[in-house]
Structures are given as structure tokens and as C-alpha cells.
Amino acid sequence: MSAIRISGLRKTYGDNVAVDDLSFEVAEGEVYGLLGHNGAGKSTTIEIMEGHRERTGGEVSVLGLDPADGGRELRDRIGIVLQTSGTDVELTVRETIELYGSAYRRRRTVDEVVDLVGLEEKVDARVASLSGGQKRRLDLGLGIVGYPELLFLDEPTTGFDPAARRRSWEMIQGLCSLGTTVVLTTHYLDEAEQLADRVGVMARGKMVAEGTPAELMSASPTTTISFELPHEVDPDALLVPATATYEQSGGATTCLIETTEPTRVLAEVMGAASSRGYELTGISVRRPSLEDVFLGLAGERPEGEEASA
């Protein structure tokens, strides 16, 4: 049974095509990560699923309902953690959770919510006094107060420091273990790797790859072998393939070899080095990270955007 079924989804703003013939499904209980640069169409897609945006074309079914007219019934069964949303800072955490909970047919108690998102100590504090990370946890708490069958998380940890991100991941994993289906967008690859059962990579409004993080990584068969090249040694003498690249830093030269036959290349290079009496330092053999795969699929970052992963 699919929690979400999307086929041929299209969204245009004038001449600008934000989402182009997008199709994917999310199974019940699955954590699905939508990955892509800013402007790839992730947020537009998630907002169409939430019922916040109208689509230009295609079929969308969320929990068996069409989000364009799912109305109250749909919003009762889903939880939404928006990228940009606020709460009244004049209220306390307790008042806020009670208030938002009151809109749902089934609702968690305040104690249960603050326990799940780790705001126990702040329950009677005004929202105005919360830190950015605590406000984001309150966002998450309000997303789950109505026992959602399906939770949308739009860039749940953007702007967090590493420690806060780890804590949020643990919290989200805790929620996932309750059996909730989760759809999250992110441009952090480690986040997708950490949280998602399956990942869809979007670029320019299209899905360019889909699978488990492991599948995506094994789809790219190259392995990178690297080591520090000894001074005044000709790479040819070490049988380094001509495709190798070199990086200079601090007077040392690092040799990088991308290969689909790591065993053979490694044996030849190591054999040549040891027979000539060279000791190689900084040897590493690295499988592609999701980031390597992602950059290959999604292409270069759009102009003017800071590195965020």
C-alpha cells in the first residue's frame, strides 16, 4: 500500500517549469528523502503534496486523497513541518501545543509532545525566549501533535550546527520508529543517508535518480585510491595510470586514482612502490560517498550559492 503516489506531476509558474513530469511512490512506513539543490523543485513538490500549492498537471494521491481537495480530512491525517513558519511568540510552549492540538480529532498530550521533541524544560517558557533550535523542535512537535500517519519535513535541520543536527536526527529517527511515514526534503547528503530508507534526487524539476542510499552509491562503480607521492618520483615508475589526478598542498603531492578495478590497480602500484623501496604514506581507498553520486547526478550547484553540504 502506497502512502503517496505521484505520476506525471507538473508545475509551472508562467514560462518557468518548476516540476516537470515527476513520478514516484512512497510506501507506508517508509522514510523518503527528496534531495536536490535549491531551486530543484523539492519544496514545490512537497507543497503540492501538502495541499499548499495547486499543481498544473499530473496525478497526486496522498493517503488515498487528492491534496488539491483533501481539505480537513487530509490535514487531520498528515503533519507538516514547514520550512518557514512561525508561532505566536507571546504564548508559552504548553499553550502553543494545546492550541494547535485542539484542531485535530486525535491529539497527543503536551507532556507526550515535549518528551518526544526534548522540550520538557521549556514547557512553561514563552516561545519568544526559545533559541532557534528549540523553536525548530517546537515546529516538529506541532507537526506530530495530531498523530499524523504521514509527516512532511521540509529541510528540518537547515541552519543547525552539527551537534543540533545530530540531536534532531535522533529525534526524527525516534518518530520514524513509531511507524509514521516520513517525506523529507534536504540538501544535506549525510542527512538523507542517516534518515532515509529511500532517496529521490531531483534536478531542474525532474527526478534524476532514485533508490536506497546504498543502491545510489553502488550505481557509481568507481573507487578512489589516493596516496602521497614521494618527492622526485615519476608516477610512471609506480605504474600509476595516466587518468590519475594530482593535488598539491603544503609541499606534498597527493595522487588520486579513480578506477573500476581497485584490486588490480592497487596491487600494481603497491607492488611497484615496494619493489623500488618507496614507503607510501596517506594511502586511502574510498568508495563513492552519496555526495559524489549526488554531484554527478544533480550537476554543479546553481551560481552564487554557497556550499551547504
Add this chain to the structure above:
Amino acid sequence: MSWPSTLSLLARQIRYQMLVFWRTPVALFFTLALPLFILLLMSALFGDTTVTVNGSEWPARQFFTGGLAAFTAVSATYTNLANVVPIRREEGILKRWRSTPLPTPIYIGGFVGSALVLAFLGAVLMIGVGVVFYDLQVEAAKMPGAILMFVVGVSAFAALGMAVAGMVPTASSAAAVANATILPLAFISNVFIVSGDDAPGWMTTVGNLFPLRPFVLSIQDSFNPFVEAPAIDWARIGFVALWGLVGLALAVKFFSWEPHPSGTTTRRRRRSGD
């Protein structure tokens, strides 16, 4: 599981908006404290004098109290909603509510309902102060008419406030529009100063084009010793109601859950989105 009842949801929304209002000192000051201060000031300055309206003299306090009660009600509805709704919209609060199963009319009802409650409290406060401290005379026979005009008036001004909130893109400009429309109108609508017989004719003419003057005049008539009970002026009530219906139509047409894309003015937790 059944839905929570509409009435309990609406009551909770009104309580919520009232609570936020009470905890916002600046809103409290401009909506309730400032008109009260003006009443005290006017009464101290002119309390024992008389004003002449349409050839009849009456104690100034009878005049000021009714006018300021009406003005407070307009502040609590029109000015208040045109301020508060766009701020909530820019803070993303409206969009968050739209993510919940709360029906839209109940959410809007919370805003409007709390404004109406506030208008009522403000008017009662003004008249209460007038009665207790300034010997304001309240004629029971005129109260049904006053209440009728009051209910029609605050509903109309609430609708107009929602219309401004929807039509003006940013919170700061919506607040400016609300003040820039209501304050000049107040001066030609008998709120602070009498624009009676000796006022320039154009002032009265312009004042009569807008709903504030008929609203204020009707409430003042309820405290005017020279106007016979029941003091119901159907033409004025109809005129204010008409403005209210126009406001309602505009409010429904232009209501928006999200800020206008071209610019926001207040702190909005905007992060690197697409």
C-alpha cells in the same frame, strides 16, 4: 473519532487571540489605553463646558464619551485587524494554521471575534468611566438603537480591517494605511472636535462619504439629551452596513495565507529555501 465542535473551536480561537492581545503591550496601549487617556484629558480640559451641535448646547462630556467609545470600537476592529493579520501572515503563522485541520472560517472567526469582544470591552470601559467619573447620563430607551448601530458598525469595520489586511502587501504598510485612513477621518467625523454648524461644508460632505461619521454620530446621539428616544437612524445604519458589505467582499477576494512575494518587512524566519 469525531471532530471537535465548531463552537468550542471558535471559542478557543477567540480566547487565543485575546490572550495574544493582552500580552502585546503596544496593542493594548493603542487600542484601549490611548482612547481612555484622551477621554480623561478631554474631560479634564473641557468637561464643564458645553458644545453646540446643530444649534443645541449639551455638556461636553456627553459628547466626548460617545464619540470616543465609538472610536475605540473602530480601533479595536479596523485598525487592530489591519495591523495584526498582516504581521501574523509575515511571521508564517497563517500558513502554519493552514497546515492544520482547523477550518478557515473558524480561524478568521478567531481574529474577528476577538476584535468584536475587544470593541465591546473598549466601549463599555469608556461609557463606564463616563458614568462613574463624569456623571454621564445613559437613557435606557436609547440603548437598543445604540447597540444595533454598534453591532452593525463594528462588524463593518472588522470587515474593512480584513480588507486592508488582504489588499496591502506588507505588515508595515498595512498598519500605515489603517492609521492614515482612520485618523484624518476621525477629525472630520466628530470624534475629537465638533464639526457642527460652523465647520466648513466640504468637511461634512467628505465625512459623510465614509462610514466613520455616521457611526460616530449615531452613538453620540444615544447620549445627546436633545435627541428623542429611540434615536435609530436607519439611513445611517444602512450606509454603514453597505460599507461593511463592500469590505467583506474585498476581504474575501484578497485574503492571502502567505506574504506577498515581492517583499516582507518584519522578522520572518526565512532560511535558505527554494
